[in-house]
Amino acid sequence: MKAAVWYGEKDIRIEERELKALKTDEVTVRVAWAGICGSDLHEYQEGPVFVPVNEPDQFTGEVAPLIMGHEFAGVIEKVGSEVTRFKVGDRVAINPTLTHGIKPEALDTYDGFSFIGLHGDGGFTTFANAPEKQVYKLPETMTLQDGALVEPMAVAVQAIKESELLFGDTVAVFGAGPIGLLTVIAAKAAGASKIIVLDLSANRLEKALELGATHAINSGEVDGIQAIRDIVPGGVDVTFEVAGVAPTFKAAIDATRARGTMVIVSIFARPIEWNPLHLTNTGVKITSSIAYTPTTFQQTVDLMGTGQLKPQGIVTSQIVLDDIVSNGFEALTNDKTQAKILVELSGEK
Ligand SMILES: [Zn+2]
Numbered sequence: 001m002k003a004a005v006w007y008g009e010k011d012i013r014i015e016e017r018e019l020k021a022l023k024t025d026e027v028t029v030r031v032a033w034a035g036i037c038g039s040d041l042h043e044y045q046e047g048p049v050f051v052p053v054n055e056p057d058q059f060t061g062e063v064a065p066l067i068m069g070h071e072f073a074g075v076i077e078k079v080g081s082e083v084t085r086f087k088v089g090d091r092v093a094i095n096p097t098l099t100h101g102i103k104p105e106a107l108d109t110y111d112g113f114s115f116i117g118l119h120g121d122g123g124f125t126t127f128a129n130a131p132e133k134q135v136y137k138l139p140e141t142m143t144l145q146d147g148a149l150v151e152p153m154a155v156a157v158q159a160i161k162e163s164e165l166l167f168g169d170t171v172a173v174f175g176a177g178p179i180g181l182l183t184v185i186a187a188k189a190a191g192a193s194k195i196i197v198l199d200l201s202a203n204r205l206e207k208a209l210e211l212g213a214t215h216a217i218n219s220g221e222v223d224g225i226q227a228i229r230d231i232v233p234g235g236v237d238v239t240f241e242v243a244g245v246a247p248t249f250k251a252a253i254d255a256t257r258a259r260g261t262m263v264i265v266s267i268f269a270r271p272i273e274w275n276p277l278h279l280t281n282t283g284v285k286i287t288s289s290i291a292y293t294p295t296t297f298q299q300t301v302d303l304m305g306t307g308q309l310k311p312q313g314i315v316t317s318q319i320v321l322d323d324i325v326s327n328g329f330e331a332l333t334n335d336k337t338q339a340k341i342l343v344e345l346s347g348e349k
């Protein structure tokens with residue numbers, strides 16, 4: 001089967017790969033659609049970040065070169081002998097986050113994790129195997145394209161939960177990339193009364209307004225903190241740091257009211273210099289979020305199924321596997337109007 005395989009920085013190849021032997025607790029999914037994630041882009045631009053290159057990953061037992069893609073959905077093609085919850089033909093989304101599963105689920109991710117599609121073979125191909133416990137049935141109201149958006153949507157839902165946002169709270173989102181945009185959608189669904197988005201790209205800000213932001217601020221043109229305080233004197237209740245650099249980290253704290261919460265959603269590629277006195281002086285609380293719990297993943301499926309969460313607007317283009325480097329990774333690198341790019345595999349609805 002044809003697959004997009006990561007070999008190294010700026011080296012993703014389309015080549016023929018064999019599907020691995022199906023384990024008894026696994027299902028084989030015929031992949032319909034798969035999204036390109038910011039972390040895939042990191043692996044392409046400056047990897048390896050997560051991809052195991054020297055020794056086999058502790059969860060998957062795999063090592064590069066491996067098939068990328070962790071945001072995918074499809075139809076079950078085959079089930080292992082111990083699989084009880086699924087049958088051939090079921091439409092499903094994959095939760096790619098592998099954990100030990102021995103701690104209560106809220107703590108589990110903090111005991112180490114790996115991703116199907118980053119630490120082991122993923123979904124940029126025809127068929128993918130996944131353990132039954134990582135598989136979630138899609139309701140009839142959701143398409144398989146919607147299914148490919150569950151994973152990134154769940155990241156934003158988890159971030160909202162970590163923020164302890166209350167109905168009516170005011171919110172600022174620093175960074176309007178795909179996860180920033182999904183955080184806007186999730187904050188709206190969670191009842192935020194004002195959602196202020198900051199970014200340097202006019203295109204991305206326009207998209208944020210389209211998806212539910214109430215205010216868009218170009219932080220390259222105006223003083224972002226002042227602009228936020230003009231809208232919400234004293235600062236917003238909750239801020240989300242979705243850019244991952246020192247200036248936005250500090251600005252997000254400054255934009256938050258005393259005893260409000262700043263949530264780190266981005267993955268910081270590098271350490272930053274910062275004085276904790278910043279918290280002493282402002283009374284802001286900082287927390288962080290990574291991936292999602294299994295419960296959050298299921299709730300995201302449910303909320304998309306009912307239409308309470310509608311992430312579909314973040315999709316800016318659909319491409320075929322053969323073009324994944326030029327129209328996928330290179331497009332995301334060079335064209336800031338791109339948000340989520342979906343790769344068509346079987347293309348089933
Ligand atoms: Zn992702």
